[in-house]
Amino acid sequence: MSTATLPVVDLDIFLAQPPSSEAVIQECQKAADALITYGALLLHDSRVSEDDNIAFLDLLEDYFAQPEDSLKKDERPELGYQVGVTLENTEKPKCAVDEPCLQVIANLDPQERPLDITAHSPDPKCRFFWKMSEKPPYETKFPSLNAPNVVPQEEKIKERWIPIMEKWGTSMKTAVENLAEMAALGLGLPQKTFTEAGRYGYVLFESHDSQMNNKDPIRSPHLLAPTASDLVKYSEKDTILAGFHTDLNFLTIHGRSRYPGLNIWARNTGKRIPVRFPPTGRYLLVQAGKQLEHLTGGLIKAGYHEVVVNDATLQAIGTRKSQHPDRPLIRISSTFFWHLSSDHWLEPIAPLSERARGIRIGVIDGENETVYEPMRVGQQVQNELRHIALMA
Numbered sequence: 001m002s003t004a005t006l007p008v009v010d011l012d013i014f015l016a017q018p019p020s021s022e023a024v025i026q027e028c029q030k031a032a033d034a035l036i037t038y039g040a041l042l043l044h045d046s047r048v049s050e051d052d053n054i055a056f057l058d059l060l061e062d063y064f065a066q067p068e069d070s071l072k073k074d075e076r077p078e079l080g081y082q083v084g085v086t087l088e089n090t091e092k093p094k095c096a097v098d099e100p101c102l103q104v105i106a107n108l109d110p111q112e113r114p115l116d117i118t119a120h121s122p123d124p125k126c127r128f129f130w131k132m133s134e135k136p137p138y139e140t141k142f143p144s145l146n147a148p149n150v151v152p153q154e155e156k157i158k159e160r161w162i163p164i165m166e167k168w169g170t171s172m173k174t175a176v177e178n179l180a181e182m183a184a185l186g187l188g189l190p191q192k193t194f195t196e197a198g199r200y201g202y203v204l205f206e207s208h209d210s211q212m213n214n215k216d217p218i219r220s221p222h223l224l225a226p227t228a229s230d231l232v233k234y235s236e237k238d239t240i241l242a243g244f245h246t247d248l249n250f251l252t253i254h255g256r257s258r259y260p261g262l263n264i265w266a267r268n269t270g271k272r273i274p275v276r277f278p279p280t281g282r283y284l285l286v287q288a289g290k291q292l293e294h295l296t297g298g299l300i301k302a303g304y305h306e307v308v309v310n311d312a313t314l315q316a317i318g319t320r321k322s323q324h325p326d327r328p329l330i331r332i333s334s335t336f337f338w339h340l341s342s343d344h345w346l347e348p349i350a351p352l353s354e355r356a357r358g359i360r361i362g363v364i365d366g367e368n369e370t371v372y373e374p375m376r377v378g379q380q381v382q383n384e385l386r387h388i389a390l391m392a
């Protein structure tokens with residue numbers, strides 16, 4: 001197993017000094033280079049509080065420890081699961097049926113391959129989607145369906161829910177937007193290039209569910225999207241909690257999980273990197289998604305990753321059990337998906353796609369040049385969701 005670690009980018013430097021300062025220029029370059037080379041980086045942000053992460057993880061453990069009947073009340077299948085809860089065994093890893101993705105796996109050194117996803121079973125993970133967006137002041141090209149956030153019913157959870165979700169969601173959103181500014185500068189673009197394109201973060205797609213009885217597209221915004229895996233039920237070594245895949249959005253950001261198990265693949269070496277956060281300090285993990293790949297014409301590639309039960313996960317389960325015997329044994333990942341706005345025209349930015357042409361950083365890139373057809377972001381999301389079985 002690889003012992004490589006991810007580059008650490010310091011948001012504090014970016015926030016403390018003017019964009020023209022040498023230190024900021026260097027840090028922004030580092031951010032862009034890390035995304036090009038690894039598709040991922042660790043972000044240091046002193047504003048993010050460990051206590052907020054703990055409050056968030058505790059809340060979500062309590063939420064997902066509820067009986068299935070209570071959780072089911074928060075499901076919205078008619079809205080493509082884009083708000084509320086998605087129960088386990090719903091979402092399939094797209095890669096299992098996706099030819100280019102299977103080719104990526106085949107190109108990897110056998111030692112570095114992900115756990116086998118070809119059985120194409122849905123992931124045994126639950127998820128909750130909580131929207132974190134500004135309402136667009138313009139009339140969108142797609143009329144929108146108003147899908148309000150779902151607040152759980154159970155009293156003890158309900159009273160804590162909104163403040164904790166909003167607090168943590170805002171921390172993640174602020175950090176990832178600052179990183180998007182750093183990446184833009186590091187790529188030689190105006191600072192606000194990405195953040196303006198994603199300001200309203202509304203992704204719209206059509207629903208094809210007959211029960212909906214409408215042709216209105218669904219509006220899917222920036223999402224705080226924690227996932228939960230039941231470590232009592234799924235604690236055998238080499239269980240796949242989330243199969244090998246890339247994310248469909250622009251950038252994904254995570255806080256520290258209580259249980260290791262997330263592996264990412266570095267584009268340059270094709271080696272599997274188990275994500276390890278520094279033991280203390282305020283660090284977040286950022287990964288590139290498909291929208292960033294599309295907009296940069298493949299200069300940055302969406303990062304492949306999986307979540308599995310490995311030796312480190314089992315060790316953390318043992319420690320947690322002995323230190324907190326009364327707490328639910330559930331692996332929460334504090335994921336936040338940052339999107340571009342649905343109306344945004346997704347077309348490679350010329351100087352970046354020129355830079356991307358001919359670049360072959362590693363085995364992940366494959367032999368064939370990917371074609372990035374221009375389309376609206378809403379269309380791209382719709383295409384991706386069909387693949388992962390979240391839409392009819």
Ligand SMILES: [Fe+2]
Binds near residue numbers: 246247305
């Ligand atoms: Fe993912």
